[in-house]
Amino acid sequence: MGKWLAVKHEHLLDEILPLVSKPARYTGNEWNAVRKDWDQVAVKVALAFPDIYDVGMGHLGYKILYHILNSREDTLAERVYAPWVDMEAKMREHNLPLFSLETRHELNRFDLVGFTLQYELSYTNVLNMLDLGNIPLLAAERKKGDPFVIGGGPCAFNPEPLADFFDLFVIGAGEEALPELVDLYRQWSASGGDRKDFLRQAAQMEGVYVPAFYTVKYNGNGTIQAVEPVYPNVPRVVRKRVIKDLDAAPFPDRFVVPYVDVIHDRVMLEVMRGCTRSCRFCQAGMIYRPVRERRPETLRRQAEALVRNTGYEEISLTSLSTGDYGAVEDVARDLLRRYGPCGVALSLPSLRLDSFSVNLANEIQKQRKTGLTFAPEAGSQRLRNVINKNVTDENLFTAARAAFAAGWDSIKLYFMIGLPTETKEDIAGIARLAQEVLQLGRKVRSKKSKGHRVKVSLSVATFVPKSHTPFQWEAQDSLQVLEEKQAYLHSLIQDRAISFSWHDARTSFLEAVLARGDRRLAAVLQRAWQNGCKFDSWSEQFKFDIWMEAFASTGIDPLFYSQRQRDKEEILPWDHIHCGVSKAFLWKERERALAGQVTPDCRFEGCQGCGVCVELGVDNVLVGGENRAATES
Amino acid sequence: MPRLRAKFAKKEPVRFISHLDLMRTVARAVRRAQLPIAFSGGYHPQPRIAYGSALPVGMTSDGEYVDMEFTEPLPVAELPACLNRQLPEGIDFLRAVEIEPRARSLMGIINRAQYTVTGQLKDGTGLKQAVADLLAATELLVVRERRRGKQQINLRPMIFAVEVLWENDGIGALSLLVQTGSAGNVRPGEVLQFLPFRENQVKIHRVDLFISQGGRLLSPLEVVS
Numbered sequence: 142m143g144k145w146l147a148v149k150h151e152h153l154l155d156e157i158l159p160l161v162s163k164p165a166r167y168t169g170n171e172w173n174a175v176r177k178d179w180d181q182v183a184v185k186v187a188l189a190f191p192d193i194y195d196v197g198m199g200h201l202g203y204k205i206l207y208h209i210l211n212s213r214e215d216t217l218a219e220r221v222y223a224p225w226v227d228m229e230a231k232m233r234e235h236n237l238p239l240f241s242l243e244t245r246h247e248l249n250r251f252d253l254v255g256f257t258l259q260y261e262l263s264y265t266n267v268l269n270m271l272d273l274g275n276i277p278l279l280a281a282e283r284k285k286g287d288p289f290v291i292g293g294g295p296c297a298f299n300p301e302p303l304a305d306f307f308d309l310f311v312i313g314a315g316e317e318a319l320p321e322l323v324d325l326y327r328q329w330s331a332s333g334g335d336r337k338d339f340l341r342q343a344a345q346m347e348g349v350y351v352p353a354f355y356t357v358k359y360n361g362n363g364t365i366q367a368v369e370p371v372y373p374n375v376p377r378v379v380r381k382r383v384i385k386d387l388d389a390a391p392f393p394d395r396f397v398v399p400y401v402d403v404i405h406d407r408v409m410l411e412v413m414r415g416c417t418r419s420c421r422f423c424q425a426g427m428i429y430r431p432v433r434e435r436r437p438e439t440l441r442r443q444a445e446a447l448v449r450n451t452g453y454e455e456i457s458l459t460s461l462s463t464g465d466y467g468a469v470e471d472v473a474r475d476l477l478r479r480y481g482p483c484g485v486a487l488s489l490p491s492l493r494l495d496s497f498s499v500n501l502a503n504e505i506q507k508q509r510k511t512g513l514t515f516a517p518e519a520g521s522q523r524l525r526n527v528i529n530k531n532v533t534d535e536n537l538f539t540a541a542r543a544a545f546a547a548g549w550d551s552i553k554l555y556f557m558i559g560l561p562t563e564t565k566e567d568i569a570g571i572a573r574l575a576q577e578v579l580q581l582g583r584k585v586r587s588k589k590s591k592g593h594r595v596k597v598s599l600s601v602a603t604f605v606p607k608s609h610t611p612f613q614w615e616a617q618d619s620l621q622v623l624e625e626k627q628a629y630l631h632s633l634i635q636d637r638a639i640s641f642s643w644h645d646a647r648t649s650f651l652e653a654v655l656a657r658g659d660r661r662l663a664a665v666l667q668r669a670w671q672n673g674c675k676f677d678s679w680s681e682q683f684k685f686d687i688w689m690e691a692f693a694s695t696g697i698d699p700l701f702y703s704q705r706q707r708d709k710e711e712i713l714p715w716d717h718i719h720c721g722v723s724k725a726f727l728w729k730e731r732e733r734a735l736a737g738q739v740t741p742d743c744r745f746e747g748c749q750g751c752g753v754c755v756e757l758g759v760d761n762v763l764v765g766g767e768n769r770a771a772t773e774s
Numbered sequence: 775m776p777r778l779r780a781k782f783a784k785k786e787p788v789r790f791i792s793h794l795d796l797m798r799t800v801a802r803a804v805r806r807a808q809l810p811i812a813f814s815g816g817y818h819p820q821p822r823i824a825y826g827s828a829l830p831v832g833m834t835s836d837g838e839y840v841d842m843e844f845t846e847p848l849p850v851a852e853l854p855a856c857l858n859r860q861l862p863e864g865i866d867f868l869r870a871v872e873i874e875p876r877a878r879s880l881m882g883i884i885n886r887a888q889y890t891v892t893g894q895l896k897d898g899t900g901l902k903q904a905v906a907d908l909l910a911a912t913e914l915l916v917v918r919e920r921r922r923g924k925q926q927i928n929l930r931p932m933i934f935a936v937e938v939l940w941e942n943d944g945i946g947a948l949s950l951l952v953q954t955g956s957a958g959n960v961r962p963g964e965v966l967q968f969l970p971f972r973e974n975q976v977k978i979h980r981v982d983l984f985i986s987q988g989g990r991l992l993s994p995l996e997v998v999s
Contacts, residue, residue, distance in 0.1 A: 400788070401792075
């Protein structure tokens with residue numbers, strides 16, 4: 142059956158591919174892609190990414206899982222991406238189901254289908270891919286022979302809006318949990334049990350959340366009364382999986398090298414996981430604790446293998462805040478020394494705001510100056526203290542001065558509007574800072590008579606309150622207020638050398654609804670998708686009116702999720718998913734935010750009592766390094 | 775600095791990659807093979823690899839050419855195998871020769887392309903008749919979009935040979951020799967307007983690229999100085 146389908150695919154694809162944009166997205170056969178003999182392998186896992194190839198290929202998490210699963214003789218892992226709208230139209234027209242890249246097997250032929258949930262606006266793509274893959278959307282309707290659909294990634298920390306569509310979620314790190322699930326699958330498969338048997342056993346695993354085994358009861362006012370396990374041996378609370386020792390953790394020695402241009406098309410070295418700066422809006426900072434740094438020797442080894450096996454022309458050091466990595470200078474210099482002469486460049490995605498970082502950036506980008514980005518996030522010190530972004534105006538100016546002096550002509554600044562306690566003055570502060578950085582740059586660069594070339598690009602996101610953060614109780618500004626704020630900021634930007642980009646507030650609004658949503662949103666999601674919503678994070682595809690119709694017709698008020706201030710005592714839809722940081726700590730942080738009190742980083746100034754180390758039996762793992770000394774001073 | 779010229783094929787498994795994709799893929803293969811490739815200067819050093827004509831998405835070829843400049847001597851005869859070991863299925867290096875440092879670039883000398891067009895035929899006029907009509911015509915006009923607007927071009931003087939290879943049961947194939955390059959270029963897709971193939975049911979294959987010199991067709995591997 143499989144072989145016949147493969148032949149059918151070839152013929153149809155030959156007809157269809159010349160008619161779609163970037164057809165090489167769908168043809169696979171890339172260097173380092175792993176093709177195994179389907180019939181010789183016990184467990185087939187599909188790693189599905191709910192966006193197009195060009196986006197999904199950049200995801201490091203899947204590169205790691207691809208490597209781990211394919212290293213097992215009993216397992217194969219293949220990649221599946223969302224077809225772009227033109228390809229999907231052709232596929233539906235010709236009844237061509239969604240298939241994997243490696244061996245072109247239909248999605249529903251796989252035993253386990255994983256979806257990584259990186260952002261809320263990808264949820265309709267998940268439904269769309271299940272539909273294109275001929276897998277029943279509702280977990281309750283899946284039968285023997287249907288795959289188990291597994292969710293992971295950051296959004297799995299509040300997976301409730303998707304609860305009806307997934308058989309299980311893996312909360313936290315997948316490196317160990319996924320192989321354990323594969324082992325479990327093999328045992329179960331041999332035992333001849335039914336789907337529920339598999340799920341009941343899976344629910345016993347640390348970090349595995351089976352939504353069907355919990356019931357949710359609601360109060361009259363719509364808030365949650367209780368989330369309760371259905372069976373006695375199902376845990377009340379699911380704690381995340383965490384990898385304690387990153388040096389020992391498996392990491393690929395090769396990446397699949399695409400033909401077409403995709404995002405992050407380079408060697409990626411994950412220097413560390415976690416961040417304890419405690420910026421209060423940041424979910425990643427809370428859910429990926431503790432900080433675990435990799436030793437420079439490990440990174441050197443990984444770099445050597447990856448460069449050799451991929452032939453990539455660029456290496457990047459990746460993490461939540463690479464500028465904070467203890468040995469960043471040591472590692473960067475070493476990589477430059479080794480690979481610079483062969484024409485391999487080095488890039489740092491995000492920088493800390495001080496001159497030390499800029500000098501480092503200058504060193505590593507002597508050859509190629511890629512963009513420099515700083516993220517002050519808020520326009521006033523008062524508001525920065527509220528969000529705990531430990532950066533002063535002076536930090537920004539010192540760094541900017543150093544950057545311009547080192548030869549950069551343009552700088553990108555990231556800010557957010559809609560933060561709690563925000564005032565008009567705070568917003569005006571954004572424009573003021575951008576203007577001052579521009580003036581500074583002109584002054585510095587005018588010495589080389591390049592003042593006229595200086596540009597500042599201002600990128601302003603919209604605050605979305607997220608689960609597992611000190612701001613998880615906050616109301617998001619209304620759409621009207623957000624748009625007014627954006628317009629206000631825009632009006633303050635006079636200089637042509639400052640470019641201003643912002644997100645459509647309506648997408649931020651939808652994100653806010655889904656990010657703190659509960660199971661009742663499943664109906665909305667399904668209806669929105671049915672009526673044509675997909676690729677919601679792509680501005681030209683976003684269909685706000687259809688979303689609003691979906692809310693109206695299902696009787697769900699989106700403002701209940703986005704614009705409601707929660708009480709301290711309210712049971713939140715994700716309270717039964719634990720990231721290790723205590724709810725009490727988050728509330729305390731909220732209070733400190735409102736009082737404008739700063740919380741230091743536990744890496745440098747002692748434990749702040751978030752609870753993760755005690756709860757999960759872990760610790761920050763730090764390497765030494767010159768950067769450590771500089772940070773502590 | 776040795777300059778090598780190589781011939782390669784782009785086959786079915788990579789039919790849908792673009793020319794840019796191809797350039798990226800070969801450059802990475804050169805790195806994986808750890809060949810001493812030379813780099814350009816400036817802010818974004820690029821490997822010194824220069825191609826002949828760009829091959830469009832969807833087209834296969836048995837006759838593509840590329841020049842590579844190296845910083846150290848290397849055994850010419852081994853270059854194809856060395857690269858093939860680092861290339862995915864579908865890109866095949868066939869042969870390499872050394873060219874003089876001052877030899878003209880591929881883009882500057884290549885001026886002929888031979889194609890095979892295979893596909894399903896529309897009902898009605900057969901392929902043989904259509905080809906005869908095409909060759910008998912003095913004007914074969916196509917409209918090209920230019921920056922300043924549309925431009926009408928006569929393809930006929932740039933079509934040097936058209937021959938039916940076979941025709942059978944609603945499918946047929948023909949061979950086409952046309953001009954290519956900056957002095958005048960015929961895209962095989964443009965010639966299809968005058969032929970009875972069903973739309974979207976053709977495959978175009980580039981057989982080879984040539985230099986027309988003194989009435990003869992030379993291979994780029996022969997024109998080394």
